[in-house]
Structure formats: structure tokens, C-alpha cells
Amino acid sequence: MQDDPTVPDGTENEPVADAVAGNWVDRFAPGFTRPYLRLSRADRPIGTWLLLLPCWWGLLLAMLSDQQPRWFDLWIFVGCALGAWLMRGAGCTWNDITDRDFDAQVARTRSRPIPSGQVSVKGAVAWMCAQALIALCILLTFNTAAVALGILALLPVAVYPFAKRFTWWPQVFLGIAFNWGALLAWTAHTGSLGAPAVLLYTAGIAWTLFYDTIYAHLDTEDDALIGIKSTARLFGDATPQWMRRFLVACVGLMGLAVIFALRDNGSFLAMVLALAGPWAMGWHMAWQLRGLDINNNNKLLKLFHVNRDTGIIPLLFFAAALLA
Template sequence: MSVPPELPEPVAPQGSVADAPRGNWVDTLAPAATRPYLRLSRADRPIGTWLLLIPCLWGVALAAARDGFRLFDLWIILGCALGAFLMRGAGCTWNDITDREFDAAVTRTRSRPIPSGQVTVKQALVWMVGQSLAGALILFSFNWVAIGLGVGSLALVAVYPFAKRFTWWPQVFLGLAFNWGALLAYTAHAGRLEAPAVLLWMGGITWTLFYDTIYAHQDKDDDALIGVKSTARLFGAATKPWLRGFLVATLVLLMLACGLALVDTAGIAALALALAGVWAFGWHLAWQLSRLDTEDPARCLHLFRTNRDAGLILALFLAAAALA
């Protein structure tokens, strides 16, 4: 599969990664010695950090919509932002360690730091541990229930890179891990895990199935050659009907989460704002689906990245509900 003309060549002279945006801050501003490690953490492609952070924002905002924002919520938001950057970096580092042979065989990924020789496996392991320890310092500032949830997520992070070897549904494992922040942030505010947080998490999982199936269509030809499984390969020409199903499931689960959290504990204005946010979020997903061409890798990448905006739309409405 050739690289779309809008993207850099797989191994650019400065060592940048093929699917990183042109002129990103790592390639242009970061000290040269740090660039391979920042690329390993995907700091040159912040969309993953956003997609890890957004469920956290949903979680704390929905919890706050029940009983109001507290000063500590500002730390929950900041801590989750820092934690998303660090733990996404650690997870991507682990993913690249385990996938280094696959990455070397795929056009889009062979320019990553390990297969391109910018970083050794030993150096990557040290970098992963350092990021994880920094993330742990933030986690331990939350309550004990949230800490337990954070520690529990490590098993999902460890398993995810291997999922595409044994299941056609690796996106489910990604969704389980990437949306764990909805549980953690909600619990960091509420002090306990409640049903609305679980429904929010489940809605995030179906959302991940939506956006990561779009993302996986970039690599489906190479994945078929090397035997890597994905929902993109599984669905094939039937991808759009499947994505419509994920869209509907996401909206139903998110509406249930908002209704269960707010119907008896908040005013009608708060509930209306939350539900309006879910529908605005759903509109964005429907727009993506209307623009999708699974045979156009550049468009798949663009639509995948727009999910940051979709998720932030809902986060803003939930924040407004908390302030209503």
C-alpha cells in the first residue's frame, strides 16, 4: 500500500514518522536527542492523547453534573490530561516494542523509532517504565477507589498489542483500555463507581469501534499480507452498516448514562444539555460516516482525527450541564 501524497515519506531525512502531521512540534522544536523518544510516545501525533483524555472529561463532567463542580475537579482534569499524555506514551512504547516486527513490514509504520533504528528495545523499555512511574505519581493523588481502577487498567494495556494476533476484534480491547478514564475520573469525583460511569465507559467502547475501524482501513492490505486481524478486514465492504450500528449503540449508551445520572439528581436544564450534547456528538459521527471512503487512506486518517472534535463537543455540553 503506497503512502498517500499528503503524508511524508515513510522515513524522512529528519527521521520523522510517516503518519505524523507535517511540521509537528517534535520535528521542529524538540531537542534532537529527545525526538526519537517523543516519537515513540506519539507526541508528534497528539490525537491519541486526546482520545484517551476525552472519556476522562466525560466522566468528571457527568459526575459533577449530579452534585456540582468542586475545586478538586480542576486537579482531576489537569491530572487526567497529564496522565493521558504519559500513559498513552507508555502504552504506545509498549505497543511498538511488541509490534516491532509487524511495524517493519507495514509501509505506514516502518518509519517508527524501533523498526527504523532510532531507538533500541532496551532504551524503549527504560522509557516506558519512566513514563509509567510518572503517571503513577499522578494516580496516587486520587481516592483509593480511583487508584484501584487505574492499577486495574494496566492488564488491558498489556494485552492490547497482542489482540490483533488472536481476534478479529482488537478494537474492542483498545476500547476497553482507552475509555477506562471515564470510570476513573467519575470515581475520582464521586468517591465510588456507579452505573452511569459504566454506561459511559461502554458508550466509549462502541465509539472506539467506530473510529478505530476507520483508522484500521489505512493498513488493511498490509495487514492481510502479514496476517494481522482487525475489524476493518473483518467487515470489508460491509463497514458502513457496521459503523452505523456502532453509532446507534454509542448514542443509546450515552443517553442512558446521562439519564441515569441526572434524571433524579439534577434539574431539567442539566439533563437537556447533556442529552443535546449526545445528539450533537452523534451528528458529528454521522457526518464522518457520510464522508467515509474506506479505499482512501488519507480520508480515513483525516476522519479518524476529527473524533477529537466530536468527543470535545460532548465534553463541553456535559460541562455546561454541571454548571446549569
């Protein structure tokens, strides 16, 4: 791998193979910024949504729990959005640094900025650090307990890219990292961690196992050739049965989180509305299962992307419960 920081002429205009056609990076971003924005997956916002939504779940559930919404919660809401964009970018950059040799061997990923020569490893490290430092500045505006949780989150982020080398369950490590915001946002509002936040966090991990198993099926053939492990390869044709289990776990754990959060201060109407969130989310996941075809990559990618809507569903019900 070359460490020459110079981007070869014209390569900044070459989109990544699995990016959404006509995305804003390819259309509007200045040429010299495109390789770095692609490192951050700015051309594919679905990952930012999947990282952000558990943060917003945690914040709204915390507000429902103590019935004490404050103006600072608006900043937590915005700060989580900015932090999710930055940390998703930093995490993806770290993933691409560690996976650069694997990515060069997979058809879907060999056009990414590092294996394609658009960005050097040194340049990627600098870009990762810049994103993480800006995210740290946002984190430091929260309370001490939330700051500590945010710093601790770096551990699963650092470990995740290596998980597929030693376990068939790397999606668990992704879930641990991607749903950390549920713990952080709850704590940013309440000042301490609580059982509802932990239950919500585990529900998010089950959800991640659901949607990332769908995504992992896109690469099963290449992964088998280069020795990469995943739940998709582990489950094979039994994937639908396993995904039903993840669906049930997600809905059940989120329902318990709602009950524990609202049992002391929530009204009956708020409890009903909030519980409708995981129920409706479960139906949306069941709809995905009905359309699942693990041998159809176009269908797999579409189902993966609709999980943004899956995660928004409980958020809407939590917001309605807060207004009840």
C-alpha cells in the same frame, strides 16, 4: 533487533512516515529526544485526545450527578490530562516494543523509532517505565478506589497489542483500554463506581470501534499480507453498516448514562442540555459516515483525526448543563 542504545547519526531527524508535517517534535524538540517522543506519539496528539476525552466525560458527568463540584475537581481535570499524555506515551511505547517485527513489514510503520533503529528495545523499555512511574505519582493523588482502578487499567493496556494476533476484534480491546478514564475520573470525584460511569464507558467503547475501524482501513492490505486481524478486514465493504450500529450504540448508551446520572439531582434544563451532548455527537459521527471512503487513505486519516472534535461535543454540553 539490535540492542545497541546508540542512535545512528542523523536518524533522530528522520520523521515517522504518517506523522503530521511540521509537528512540534520535528520542529522544536532537541535531536536526542525526538526518537523517544515519537515512541510516545508526541508528534501525533490525536491519540492523547482520544484517551483524555472519556476521562473528562466521566468527571463532568459525576459533577452533574451529585451537583457537588469541588476545587479538587480542577486537579482531577489537570491530572487526567497529564496522565493521559503519559499513559498514552507508555502504551504506545509498549505497542511498538511488542509490534516491532510487524512494524518493520508495513510501509506506514517501518519508519517508527524501533524498526528504523533510532531506539533500542532496552531504551524503549526504560522510556516506557519512566512514563508509567510519573503517571503513577499523579494517580496516587486520587482516592483509593480511583488508584485501584488506575492500576487495574494496566491489564487491558498490556493485552491490547497482542489482540490483533488472536481476534478479529482488537478494536474492542483498544476501547476497553482507551475509555477506562471514564470509570477512573467518575470514581476520583465520587469515591465509588456507579452505573452512569459504566454506561458512559460502554458508550466510549462503541465510539472507539467507530473511529478505530476507520483508522484500521489504512493498513488492510499490509495487515492481510502479514496476518494481522482487525474489524476493518472483518467488515470489508460492509464497514458503513457496522459503523452505523456503533454510532447508535454510542449515542444510546451515553444518553442512558446521562439519564441515570441526572435523574435524582439534575434539573430539567440540565437534563435537556446534557442529553443534547450525545445527540450532537451522533450527528457528527453521521457526518463522518457520509464522507467515508474505505479506499481513500487521505480521507480515512482526515476522518480519524476529526474524532477529537466528536469527543469534545458532549463535553461542551455537559459543561453547559453543569452551569444551568
